[in-house]
Amino acid sequence: EEEEEATLRELRIFLREICAKLARNRTFYIFTKPVDEEEVPDYREIIKEPMDLESMMTKIDKHEYECAQDFLHDIDLICTNALEYNPDRNPEDKVIRHRACTLRDTAYAYIKAEMDTDFEEKCRGIRDNR
């Protein structure tokens, strides 16, 4: 109904600001765009569901998130993909894993700090009844 559409519009505005703030942080630069298939030819043999912040911004605009939990699920995917593709003890892998965990923790902290729990519950109700 119309009130639900108003709620989802407000959710999209909120999620765009969170996504933009994460993408502005240079620590997360490596997560802002899809991993380049030509630069990294084996990436999609190992990672079955690639995800990045630019793709998430597109998903917001296509109304693919109905609550913050669904948005955080894709943040978790960015993180687990990085942990799985970069598992080794060498410094480069350790740096990208640390950045991935920082992205995840920062996203959860922003949403906890800036999202009303009643609003998220209302969004969950819309999602679960569709």
Ligand SMILES: COC(=O)N1C[C@@H]2C[C@@H]3O[C@]2(Cc2nccnc23)C1
């Ligand atoms: C989220 O990003 C990643 O998981 N990766 C893994 C790839 C391995 C390494 O870093 C990445 C890009 C790259 N390109 C050329 C040579 N080596 C690399 C980014």
